[in-house]
Amino acid sequence: TSVALQHLVHFDDLPLAKGVISKAIAYLDNTYVSERKGWFAVPRTVNDYPHAPWWGCDEEKEICAIDANWGNPTAEIIGYLTRYREFTNLDVDELISQATRYLESMNTFTSFHEILCFVRLYRLLDEKTAASLRPKLYEAVCTLISKDEEEWRTEYVAKPLDFVTSPEEFFCVDRELIEKNIEYYINELQTHGKIKPTWSKSFYDGEMSRAWDEWVAIITLRVLLILKSFGRILL
Template sequence: MKMTKEQAQKAREFLIHQARPLEAALYAYEFENGSREKVVEELNTFQNEDGGFGHGLEPDFRLSDSSPLATTVAFQVMSRISLDASHPMVEKGIRYFLQTYDEQKGCWMAVPEKVNDYPHAPWWHVSEEKNEGDWGNPTAEIIGYLHEYAELVPREFLEELTGRALDTLLSYPDKMDMHEILCFDRMAVRLADPPKETVYEKLKRCIPQVIGKSEKDWEEYSATPLTFIDSPKSPYLEVVDNSLIEKNLDYLINKQEDKGNWAPNWDWFGNYEEDWPKARDEWKGILTLNNLRILREFKRMR
């Protein structure tokens, strides 16, 4: 099964006219030879004076102040459009990471306590009981960006962090939270060998433990094969049966809605009900763009 031209056109119309300007600019850049400067311009609206990012860049928390988690989302974009280390947006962002590292805990906390003062999904609520989270999310991902822009980072600090990340990962059981797996994957792709291969080998054991195997599983908020295998070049292709990947691709095409978008399969469970619709609409743009990337990579678009 392939996505029809009509489906692709509907997705385009949705992204251009209904998604956030950031996702619209990214779509134009990635699919229509659009302007990288336009992407930078839109991403800049989310950056604060301290160099970090906020203002709902991650739609599930509406905190205007900077957070390490929202800043990783920004670096996903900066990396995708290949901003180099001399760009002011990159320099400020890396400086924010270096200044917000928690020496005592040996990691970055995803969000500050102030997130509680803004509309947010219940899983982002900070409390004494729920303030530690998984070490790798977002710390491992941040370490990846520090490697990508290593010329801006003290060498000894980066070496120490990388060693801690490897030790932490290898101490985990093979069944991990899917978000933490994604963070370690984003670190791995930016490492050199041999640590890159060490991380990949561990994640190859973890991924089959967490992915759903049926459409019923995929209807819930859970990992699918395509959560980790987003192209035929994925290092994890060998650990998931190809027929399951193909089935997941068919499922993805069938889940496109009439307006051309894909929608989140989660909600805020009655929290901030007046704010969830806006976040949901923003997620539609993010998911639609990401799904088009996957379908293009697997040559599932006509």
């Protein structure tokens, strides 16, 4: 649902998109877990369907590994509730306060996906509220990004352009590092014609086999859109 909303926010002036968004927000209202003050990444029923290992729900704890980090996907979801307040019955202001307190309490940053969720929240907030998150986000981003091009190629790490997707917001990332990441992606596209995941294809067998090609398409499209935003390609 959160991934769908990542795309729908760019078309939310269209009536058809508004209808889908309103149903998505209703679903999020219904799946809100008050004891958690947020959402779980997946329901327990995920175990009944093909899924990557890291999405498996621990039957005893009743959560998956992603749920160790509260902000993923909760922080991002709060951003959508903020943008589409007319569709939710939840106390959005309290949820924003909860997210702010959580982020400010963090002394170490272990999940770049969690911080990506906070970045998406940040981009959906009004300027005054976003400004309160900025110092901690800058600290988190610069702690988590890898500057090593070899790691970009072989390891599952946060790259600069995972956080910086347009020239409007660089956080604390050095512009030379951004340019290095841009050139890395251009070289990958010129050499291979696509951007492949750094995780192994072996995770996807049986009914999951087509997921690898789908991820290639998702990652490649994302990179092309980032390069377009920096004026490096014309689409």
